[in-house]
Amino acid sequence: MRFVLTLSVAMPSLALGQTANTVTGPQAATRGPADTFTGTVWVTSLIPNDSIFTTISGSVAFEKGARSHWHSHPAGQILIVTDGIGYHQIKGEPRQVIRKGDVVKCPPGLVHWHGASPGSKMTHLYIIPNTEKGIVTWLQPVTDAEYSKK
Incomplete structure (x- = not known):
């Protein structure tokens, strides 16, 4: 006698227009706006926000001396340095040097640049x-004095 076991796997329902696997191509970089960055910065969106993953991701390329303004994230932020040498600073703490390969965890709600x-x-x-x-x-923008202070 032979038995066959059949399993049923429930798949979550997908919103209209979604597929189970989505592959996207490279997005065009856009210049970072002057109201959030000082200097020349290029931002590329990699993962747009949605209600399923509730995560966004992208790449930011800073030219020499360019920087973000002071800012915070309600749920925090993770940075993975992929090229070059830069700085990261949490308000009230010393500036840190960051290099290719470094991972920075910015805690929720803390002001940083x-x-x-x-x-x-x-x-x-x-x-x-x-x-x-x-x-x-x-x-507000990071002042030249704040940027230069070790």
């Missing part, structure tokens, strides 16, 4: 989880 050093470009991937809590609150 990041950017390239004066002598090197710097590129990082960013991951912002739990976007249902909010994505980013932009604040």
Whole structure:
């Protein structure tokens, strides 16, 4: 006697227009706006926000000396430095040097900035989880004195 076992796997329902596997091609880089960055910065979106993954991701390429403004993320942010040498600073703490291969975890709600050093470009991937809590609150520019202070 032979038995055949059949398993049924429930798949979550997908929203209209979604497929189980989505592959997207490279997105065009856009220049970072002057109201959130100082200097020349190029931003490439990799994973757009949606209600399933509630995570966004992208790449930011900073030219020498370019930097973000002070900002915070309600659910935090993860940075993965993919090229160059730059800086990261949490408000009230010393500036840190970051290099290719470094991973930076920016805790939820803490005001910080990041950017390239004066002598090197710097590129990082960013991951912002739990976007249902909010994505980013932009604040004032990082002054030249703040940028240069060790």
